[in-house]
Amino acid sequence: MKVSNEIQISKDILTTTVKKNDRQNGPDFQTVLKDIARTEDQHAEKVKHPGHIESVSANRINEMHSFDRPGVVEKADFLLNLLDEYRSGLEDPSKSLKELDSLLTDLKTEQESLMSFVDLFPDGDELKGVVNETLINITVESIKFDRGDYLD
Numbered sequence: 001m002k003v004s005n006e007i008q009i010s011k012d013i014l015t016t017t018v019k020k021n022d023r024q025n026g027p028d029f030q031t032v033l034k035d036i037a038r039t040e041d042q043h044a045e046k047v048k049h050p051g052h053i054e055s056v057s058a059n060r061i062n063e064m065h066s067f068d069r070p071g072v073v074e075k076a077d078f079l080l081n082l083l084d085e086y087r088s089g090l091e092d093p094s095k096s097l098k099e100l101d102s103l104l105t106d107l108k109t110e111q112e113s114l115m116s117f118v119d120l121f122p123d124g125d126e127l128k129g130v131v132n133e134t135l136i137n138i139t140v141e142s143i144k145f146d147r148g149d150y151l152d
Contacts, residue, residue, distance in 0.1 A: 075114050076131050082107050083137060104145055111138045
């Protein structure tokens with residue numbers, strides 16, 4: 001096997017230059033480029049441009065995502081009452097874990113419906129803090145229950 005022949009072939013290919021007479025028949029590159037540019041300009045004239053687009057401020061976004069604050073307060077109150085009922089059920093030895101499981105399922109369902117509102121509260125809002133703590137407590141209780149912390 002002779003490797004040197006292959007190297008020589010590679011050198012020949014690299015040193016070969018293309019002469020102007022060797023190019024293919026047809027229009028030259030400059031002509032093709034001008035034709036394409038002209039076609040693009042004609043197409044651009046046909047495309048309608050949108051009118052003035054108004055900038056959207058943060059206040060405008062808040063208006064679009066406004067929520068019913070009294071409704072959120074009512075949901076949070078309902079969740080707190082359910083959480084209190086769950087706590088009372090944990091203290092009551094006559095309540096079975098199956099009964100508490102259905103109550104916890106209700107808590108999780110209500111929790112999901114209230115979670116979407118947390119980000120809509122402005123920073124520093126006291127109600128946001130209450131809702132957030134309530135949601136955290138439900139999550140913690142759910143983990144404890146699923147982990148089996150309340151089994152005898």
